[in-house]
Amino acid sequence: MRVTPLDVVETLKDRRCVHILIHENPDGDCIGAGYALASALQQIGVKVVVKCSDPIPEKFEFLIPKLNYVPERVKPDIVVTVDMADAKMLGTYFDDYSYRIGLCIDHHVSNKNYAYRLCLDTKASSACEIIYDVVKVMQIRDMIEITEEIAKCIYVGMETDTGCFRYSNTSPKTLRVASELLELLDREYIANINHHIFVEKSFSQIRLEAMLAKTVKIYRDYNCTISVLTNKMIEENNFSKSDYAGLANFPMQFEKTKIGIFMKEVEPNVFKISMRSVSDINVSEICQQFGGGGHAKAAGCRIIGYENDIIKSLLDAIAEQA
Ligand SMILES: [Mn+2]
Numbered sequence: 001m002r003v004t005p006l007d008v009v010e011t012l013k014d015r016r017c018v019h020i021l022i023h024e025n026p027d028g029d030c031i032g033a034g035y036a037l038a039s040a041l042q043q044i045g046v047k048v049v050v051k052c053s054d055p056i057p058e059k060f061e062f063l064i065p066k067l068n069y070v071p072e073r074v075k076p077d078i079v080v081t082v083d084m085a086d087a088k089m090l091g092t093y094f095d096d097y098s099y100r101i102g103l104c105i106d107h108h109v110s111n112k113n114y115a116y117r118l119c120l121d122t123k124a125s126s127a128c129e130i131i132y133d134v135v136k137v138m139q140i141r142d143m144i145e146i147t148e149e150i151a152k153c154i155y156v157g158m159e160t161d162t163g164c165f166r167y168s169n170t171s172p173k174t175l176r177v178a179s180e181l182l183e184l185l186d187r188e189y190i191a192n193i194n195h196h197i198f199v200e201k202s203f204s205q206i207r208l209e210a211m212l213a214k215t216v217k218i219y220r221d222y223n224c225t226i227s228v229l230t231n232k233m234i235e236e237n238n239f240s241k242s243d244y245a246g247l248a249n250f251p252m253q254f255e256k257t258k259i260g261i262f263m264k265e266v267e268p269n270v271f272k273i274s275m276r277s278v279s280d281i282n283v284s285e286i287c288q289q290f291g292g293g294g295h296a297k298a299a300g301c302r303i304i305g306y307e308n309d310i311i312k313s314l315l316d317a318i319a320e321q322a
Helices: 005-012 028-043 058-063 087-100 127-140 148-162 172-182 187-199 203-215 231-237 247-253 283-289 307-321
Strands: 017-022 047-052 078-082 103-106 117-120 217-219 224-229 259-267 270-277 298-304
Touching: 005 078, 005 103, 005 117, 005 127, 017 028, 017 087, 028 047, 028 058, 028 078, 028 127, 028 148, 058 148, 058 187, 078 087, 103 127, 127 148, 127 172, 148 172, 148 187, 203 224, 203 231, 203 247, 224 247, 224 307, 247 259, 247 270, 259 307, 270 283, 270 307, 283 298, 283 307
Parallel strands: 017 047, 017 078, 078 103, 103 117, 224 259
Antiparallel strands: 217 224, 259 270, 270 298
């Protein structure tokens, strides 16, 4: 059943305990959305637990608000997912939770409609932009105050999914919401966070990028740039997950690139593919052909096969749309 942000408030306000699940390999959007909602619900006396199958990356730890401890024996009367297009993204929590998702709040066109209630806004830049609508309803009804903590979570989540308000999913509404939230935030603090998230890289991240720059494949006929990271490269150089976690946008930096593909070998002959587009090519459609999904300009999938065969299939899929 499709629901609105208003229905979300109605659905959650009288609950005793809510579990909020965010997706595996959490990004700023799901972390911000999950914790902003948690913080708002806690203000109205709901017990909240935010869960993720992977640890919160160090660079987003500052978003985690102080939530009251909820003992294990207190069972949730509703389970909510945020920013999660597919229940598969519950990761190791799949078996425990996938059959009882009461509400999903999401902005992905590829949403699999796996929850009992679905609050989906594909025009929203981020899940955080929808969470803003939810907390705004609560604020207007005098249920909560939009605290600095909530504002910070939503603002940073929106920034994460819009590349610091650079991508075309940045709508006039996105900027209106950001503007309202910025009134509640310290601009020096936000500038520091932006530096931390969008500029700063570890030495080994930069070393890895230099290595990838040497092996990058440029397909001029397709305006496509492909970068492949193999397990051999990772092992020989002792790279860690945090070194390559943010590389999905890396191929886009090469001049004249309209479609960037980052391929990460997960096990022999299995590649995790991240696609980005600055053209009319809808990479979500391409990734859906391979069992994945995402947004028109940013999507992903997993493909089994030899590196060169996968590249050929992806280029064929691009050619089909062009
Ligand atoms: Mn998102």
